[in-house]
Amino acid sequence: MTARLVRPGLALAIDLPAAMELEASGEAVAAARPGARLDLTAAPAVADAPVSTSRAVAAHLARLPAARVIDVASAPLAGVGGTRVLLHHVGASGATCLEEWRGVVAGLLVTLSAQCAAPAYDALADEHAAAAASLRVEP
Amino acid sequence: MSGAPALRIEVGDAVAEARVADGVVVLRTPGEDDTTLPADLLPGTLAELVDLGPRPHAEGAAPLRVRAGDLALAIADPPAARGPLAAVVGTLRTRWRVESARRVVEVLDTAEGLWLLMPSGPEVDLVPVTPTRVFRLLVALGTSTAH
Numbered sequence: 001m002t003a004r005l006v007r008p009g010l011a012l013a014i015d016l017p018a019a020m021e022l023e024a025s026g027e028a029v030a031a032a033r034p035g036a037r038l039d040l041t042a043a044p045a046v047a048d049a050p051v052s053t054s055r056a057v058a059a060h061l062a063r064l065p066a067a068r069v070i071d072v073a074s075a076p077l078a079g080v081g082g083t084r085v086l087l088h089h090v091g092a093s094g095a096t097c098l099e100e101w102r103g104v105v106a107g108l109l110v111t112l113s114a115q116c117a118a119p120a121y122d123a124l125a126d127e128h129a130a131a132a133a134s135l136r137v138e139p
Numbered sequence: 140m141s142g143a144p145a146l147r148i149e150v151g152d153a154v155a156e157a158r159v160a161d162g163v164v165v166l167r168t169p170g171e172d173d174t175t176l177p178a179d180l181l182p183g184t185l186a187e188l189v190d191l192g193p194r195p196h197a198e199g200a201a202p203l204r205v206r207a208g209d210l211a212l213a214i215a216d217p218p219a220a221r222g223p224l225a226a227v228v229g230t231l232r233t234r235w236r237v238e239s240a241r242r243v244v245e246v247l248d249t250a251e252g253l254w255l256l257m258p259s260g261p262e263v264d265l266v267p268v269t270p271t272r273v274f275r276l277l278v279a280l281g282t283s284t285a286h
Contacts, residue, residue, distance in 0.1 A: 068183060068186055068187060068191075068192065069192055069193055070186060070191060070192060070193070070270050070271060070274045071192075071193055071269060071270035071271040071274070072193045073196055073269065073271075086270070086271050086274065088182070088183045088186060088274075089183075090180060090183065094177065094179045094180075095177075095179040095180050095182065095183050117179065118179055118180075118182050118183060118278065119178075119179050119181075119182065119278060119281065119282050119285070121182070121274070121275065121278045122275040122276075122278040122279045122282070125271070125275060
């Protein structure tokens with residue numbers, strides 16, 4: 001299933017994992033299945049992807065004191081250079097993995113967030129990465 | 140829980156054990172009281188024990204195959220290491236290993252990145268891997284143990 005995020009001056013398309021159910025599209029995209037969800041957002045960029053990622057990670061760690069950053073890497077998103085970060089944290093619903101991709105496209109900070117129960121991460125990581133890799137700018 | 144599936148966790152010279160049963164993990168570390176955790180915390184707990192976190196991605200580095208004895212000597216005395224191993228163990232932080240009845244994840248954690256150790260007869264393959272890849276292996280190991 002392909003979902004679209006449309007903002008003034010930017011249209012993005014993303015191929016969602018087949019098992020996911022679309023919850024929202026338009027200014028943002030949200031999709032979920034039991035134990036996992038994807039959220040695609042775009043907001044005016046005030047910094048490049050690495051700086052935005054550093055700020056976001058700091059915010060996550062402040063909000064989730066027991067969170068552990070597993071990985072931070074450069075990763076393309078929607079045809080531009082971006083970042084990928086993987087965190088593990090324990091919340092009300094148990095141990096959770098949060099993986100986020102960021103890139104600045106047409107002046108907007110585009111963020112794809114994938115969350116799932118930690119024990120399901122290995123099984124779902126490839127699907128989430130494929131969704132990130134499918135993100136593209138539409139004419 | 141004495142008959143429950145167990146994980147042996149070695150980090151450098153330190154050894155811990157985790158037993159999984161009935162949705163909980165009992166973590167036993169020498170000199171400390173047992174810690175009981177929900178089983179879904181196992182991957183994160185393993186990541187914490189081995190201090191898994193962001194490292195340079197050495198994915199572009201070529202895998203190495205070395206004799207197990209040479210690797211053991213290099214880890215024991217990094218300054219004395221020679222050849223390609225010298226570059227790997229030159230920035231060694233620690234060697235760690237998590238073993239269940241069916242799987243083993245063994246890693247050299249260096250300042251330049253993570254290397255997965257994969258025995259191959261009398262030799263060992265050193266494969267550069269990302270922290271994400273290592274975390275996935277820990278999740279899979281924990282999940283297979285819990286089930």
